[in-house]
Amino acid sequence: MPAVDNWRAYDDVVDRRVPMIAGIAFAVLYGAALLMVPTLPGIDKPGSDIVAHVREHAGAMRIQTLLVTFGSLALVVVLGYARDRLTGPSAHVFTIGSAVMVVQVGIAMWFTGGLALHPDELGSATARTLTDIVTMWGPILTAADIMVAIPILVAANADRFPRWLAILAAVFAVEQLIETITIIGPPGSFISPGGPMNSYLGGSLFIVFFLALGVALSMQHPASEVV
Numbered sequence: 001m002p003a004v005d006n007w008r009a010y011d012d013v014v015d016r017r018v019p020m021i022a023g024i025a026f027a028v029l030y031g032a033a034l035l036m037v038p039t040l041p042g043i044d045k046p047g048s049d050i051v052a053h054v055r056e057h058a059g060a061m062r063i064q065t066l067l068v069t070f071g072s073l074a075l076v077v078v079l080g081y082a083r084d085r086l087t088g089p090s091a092h093v094f095t096i097g098s099a100v101m102v103v104q105v106g107i108a109m110w111f112t113g114g115l116a117l118h119p120d121e122l123g124s125a126t127a128r129t130l131t132d133i134v135t136m137w138g139p140i141l142t143a144a145d146i147m148v149a150i151p152i153l154v155a156a157n158a159d160r161f162p163r164w165l166a167i168l169a170a171v172f173a174v175e176q177l178i179e180t181i182t183i184i185g186p187p188g189s190f191i192s193p194g195g196p197m198n199s200y201l202g203g204s205l206f207i208v209f210f211l212a213l214g215v216a217l218s219m220q221h222p223a224s225e226v227v
């Protein structure tokens with residue numbers, strides 16, 4: 001029946017657009033969150049600097065937490081569609097990596113948003129301790145990112161994704177592997193925990209990679225159907 005076929009074709013088009021829309025929403029929300037608040041004072045700064053930072057940016061920090069929360073919902077949609085393209089051990093690794101990644105983002109937001117709830121009552125020692133915990137989020141997140149990027153690279157090499165996504169996945173995975181050095185990076189440096197490598201280089205690549213994944217999932221690809 002032509003009418004039924006037309007509806008099915010329409011549903012297929014709409015379904016293919018979902019990951020692209022989710023990827024764009026994720027990129028906008030995470031990008032805005034990344035840029036709207038300066039990073040917390042580094043591990044070389046005293047707790048008093050963190051208290052001053054939180055008091056100045058408390059409102060923006062809470063909005064940042066809200067944006068990341070909504071962005072994570074969009075990210076999960078992209079991850080769910082990507083999982084459908086994967087098979088075998090790579091699929092299991094991707095699932096574990098995705099879960100670890102989303103959980104880590106949520107936990108980091110607990111502490112980031114929590115710091116901003118009572119800025120006038122925040123003590124220097126408490127601020128330094130909680131910020132140190134948040135600071136280690138970026139360095140540790142690299143492992144989960146690699147667990148997500150490598151299966152996409154493998155699938156792209158098997159022609160389940162566009163070849164350009166394989167290149168981007170490889171770049172992202174290698175950068176994240178190098179970024180693990182931030183776990184032991186010296187204070188006040190580019191590679192210090194929570195420093196520019198985590199926040200701006202790794203953070204930007206994180207957003208670009210998952211935006212690209214959402215776009216790639218919305219493209220028709222000859223080997224994208226997995227039994």
